[in-house]
Amino acid sequence: MVEVLQRKAQLEARLISLEEKLRGIDAELDSHQSRDWEELAVERETDEVLEGEGLAGKAEIAAIHAALGRIEDGTYGECVQCGDVIAEARLELLPFTPFCADCARKLQK
Secondary structure (H helix, E strand, O other): OOOOOOHHHHHHHHHHHHHHHHHHHHHHHHHOOOOOOOHHHHHHHHHHHHHHHEEEEEHOHHHHHHHHHHHOOOOEOOOOOOOOOOOOHHHHOOOOOOOHHHHHHHHHH
């Protein structure tokens, strides 16, 4: 139980970090209002990178919320596809993963 509580704390800390990062990205995107064409072109390129980071962050936030839901309902650490236990090493790397390694490989094909 302590291990799951530690994992929950880790996920919650990551969630706070991602939400803070997304607020920063939003603020940066809102600040780009240059009237100079060259500066505007550079800002637009930067915006594309920031938007990509924002989308990745939002996807990770959704995965973290799902993992926190699995913790609450007692299914955390079980593969949502096959029901097998997700290896501890995999959860160390991807604490929000819903899939065991085998199912993740099958889904990537």
